[in-house]
Amino acid sequence: MHSTYLKFLLLVELAVGQPNFGALIELKKGIQKDPFGVLDSWDSKSLASDGCPENWFGILCSEGHVTSITLNDLGIVGDFHFTAITDLKMLQNLSVSNNLFTRLGT
Known part of the structure; x- marks a missing residue:
């Protein structure tokens, strides 16, 4: 029972972080040129247990x-x-x- 409850809590935590994660992916979609390849670190499969992007260049995240x-x-x-x-x-x-950058959606 404890294991099921912990898995449920982890899923809730990930869901809470999804809007933040999704916003960053949306930003990345608008990039046409990344000369140093820094946004390659913005990998949708690289999330910490709290839902934060893990090791994404230029991103700080908390809880x-x-x-x-x-x-x-x-x-x-x-x-x-x-x-x-x-x-x-x-x-x-x-x-x-x-x-x-071209400014969109102001």
Whole structure:
């Protein structure tokens, strides 16, 4: 019984983190050029047990909530979908300077 309960709690925790995870995947979809390949680390199969993206470049997360996105000076080119990050309620830092983004969804 304990094992079933723990599995259920893990699934609930992962579900809570899904909007944050989904928002980051949506951001990644808009990228057309990533010269250093840093967004290759944004792998949908790489999530920690608390639902946070695990070892994703430029992403800080706590208890299933993205708190920081830092992608400065990477030469990234693409569309930045601001609407994709509106569900990141715990986001405290967004820093994407010195890239070439087209602003979408403001």
